[in-house]
Amino acid sequence: MPMEEKYASEDFLARWLAGELSEEELTGFKASDVHREIMAIDNAAKSLNGPKIDTEKALSLVTSKNQKVKKEPKVKRLWLFSAAAACIALLFTGYTYFYGTKSYSTGIGEKESVLLADGSIIEMNSNSRLSYKRFNWEEDRSVDFNGEAFFDIKSGDDFTVKTSQGTVSVLGTKFNIKNRKGFKVQCYEGSVVFNPLDKTHSSMELTQGMEIQLINGELYQKQFSQNTPDWQNGFSSFSEQPLSEVLDELSLQYPIMFNLNDLDINRKFTGKFTHNNLENALKTTLEPMGVKYHISKDKRIVTLSE
Amino acid sequence: MTEEEPSICEQKTYNQIFRDHYETVTRFIYYKCGDLAQAEDIVQNVFVKLWKLCSTVSFSKVKAYLYRAANNSFLNEKAHEKIVLKHLEKVTPSVDNENPEYLMQMDEFHEKLKAAIASLPQKEREVYLLSRVEKKTYTEIAEILGLGVKAIERRMSKALLSLREVLGKELKF
Numbered sequence: 418m419p420m421e422e423k424y425a426s427e428d429f430l431a432r433w434l435a436g437e438l439s440e441e442e443l444t445g446f447k448a449s450d451v452h453r454e455i456m457a458i459d460n461a462a463k464s465l466n467g468p469k470i471d472t473e474k475a476l477s478l479v480t481s482k483n484q485k486v487k488k489e490p491k492v493k494r495l496w497l498f499s500a501a502a503a504c505i506a507l508l509f510t511g512y513t514y515f516y517g518t519k520s521y522s523t524g525i526g527e528k529e530s531v532l533l534a535d536g537s538i539i540e541m542n543s544n545s546r547l548s549y550k551r552f553n554w555e556e557d558r559s560v561d562f563n564g565e566a567f568f569d570i571k572s573g574d575d576f577t578v579k580t581s582q583g584t585v586s587v588l589g590t591k592f593n594i595k596n597r598k599g600f601k602v603q604c605y606e607g608s609v610v611f612n613p614l615d616k617t618h619s620s621m622e623l624t625q626g627m628e629i630q631l632i633n634g635e636l637y638q639k640q641f642s643q644n645t646p647d648w649q650n651g652f653s654s655f656s657e658q659p660l661s662e663v664l665d666e667l668s669l670q671y672p673i674m675f676n677l678n679d680l681d682i683n684r685k686f687t688g689k690f691t692h693n694n695l696e697n698a699l700k701t702t703l704e705p706m707g708v709k710y711h712i713s714k715d716k717r718i719v720t721l722s723e
Numbered sequence: 724m725t726e727e728e729p730s731i732c733e734q735k736t737y738n739q740i741f742r743d744h745y746e747t748v749t750r751f752i753y754y755k756c757g758d759l760a761q762a763e764d765i766v767q768n769v770f771v772k773l774w775k776l777c778s779t780v781s782f783s784k785v786k787a788y789l790y791r792a793a794n795n796s797f798l799n800e801k802a803h804e805k806i807v808l809k810h811l812e813k814v815t816p817s818v819d820n821e822n823p824e825y826l827m828q829m830d831e832f833h834e835k836l837k838a839a840i841a842s843l844p845q846k847e848r849e850v851y852l853l854s855r856v857e858k859k860t861y862t863e864i865a866e867i868l869g870l871g872v873k874a875i876e877r878r879m880s881k882a883l884l885s886l887r888e889v890l891g892k893e894l895k896f
Contacts, residue, residue: 425887430880434861435873454891455883461829461836462855467750468759468810475749476741479767483774497778 424451520548536571543669565595583613593646600631654689676720732777754852757806839889847882
């Protein structure tokens with residue numbers, strides 16, 4: 418029986434099981450004894466049941482064994498946790514390294530010197546803030562700055578100071594920036610370039626002994642003769658400047674507030690005051706201008722009158 | 724972090740896994756070794772080990788883990804030379820108005836069938852029983868054994884041929 422032999426072959430049956438037989442083959446096979454016998458055996462087999470297994474009994478057996486086993490998992494857990502923690506720490510370090518900024522700030526009456534990586538020194542006057550990006554700083558020397566500071570910059574590539582009024586770029590020099598209510602740059606050595614944010618002004622180059630001031634959107638240029646900014650010597654000086662600026666400067670150097678009482682604050686003042694004695698400072702500024710003053714007991718509030 | 728899966732270290736989850744898989748895995752091993760006590764032993768040890776390693780096995784992979792671990796422990800045990808599938812039982816027929824003579828013949832046939840299945844090579848036997856008794860699809864069996872579906876179909880057809888060879892003559896129609 419050649420057909421029976423064909424049906425009773427491993428290949429043919431495998432194809433049958435996979436459902437790969439043609440219609441014709443299937444009809445032929447279904448009519449054969451091989452198919453009949455296999456189906457009869459299969460039917461008998463399908464009526465067999467697997468062994469009876471008592472799962473609950475096994476579970477209580479295993480549970481009691483488990484209780485004797487000292488669990489190690491906590492250690493593995495910790496492993497996972499420490500790996501995760503290490504990853505986070507790494508990310509954080511990476512982040513601060515690439516995107517982090519370093520910042521310094523001074524409060525009322527404080528002064529601080531900051532030594533930068535390239536050897537430049539920035540001496541900050543009171544109530545000032547300096548920040549810069551750590552990453553690749555020496556290739557791109559730039560700082561954000563607000564307040565007043567004296568910059569002693571080591572020569573090298575461009576050094577840029579960004580302020581709210583514009584940027585000051587230098588190669589290597591000494592200069593002072595005052596960015597309070599008014600904006601002032603003084604060049605003490607070498608030369609600096611000021612690029613105003615306000616584009617109606619063109620950029621300006623300052624050489625030694627030159628200063629520019631930005632007052633109400635106007636640029637004024639002047640010569641000056643000191644070798645260091647007055648604030649570094651412990652006092653603030655004024656020439657023909659309104660009383661309001663003097664009072665602002667006083668409240669930067671001393672933690673005080675002024676009670677103005679309708680006082681005319683536009684009168685001009687020329688002179689200076691010291692940074693280390695409040696009574697002296699008030700005396701030297703206010704008395705020449707004919708302003709009476711009274712200091713509160715806690716030395717916080719100064720009340721002014723004509 | 725990955726999505727939260729239930730931790731196998733939780734007793735509740737562990738018990739759930741035990742109830743879901745203990746029986747099927749034990750049967751699987753039984754079909755290999757033909758010794759129910761041995762199969763239960765192997766699978767219980769697998770579960771004890773699972774408890775120890777609960778934090779390293781993920782919940783979604785636990786089924787595959789159980790089958791693989793049970794199979795590995797089975798391979799480490801000394802194989803039985805001759806097996807008897809005495810724990811395969813016949814389903815009691817729901818209709819009992821059959822010809823007693825026929826029933827007796829059927830009983831006799833079932834005994835022979837069990838002997839024939841028991842004498843199949845282990846690889847064919849496990850596939851045959853997983854399919855016909857456990858009613859698993861070839862795809863499921865392939866997953867359990869870590870093989871392709873084609874290999875399962877081949878083992879299955881070998882088993883069918885062997886059984887027919889032994890039992891074909893017994894069949895009276």
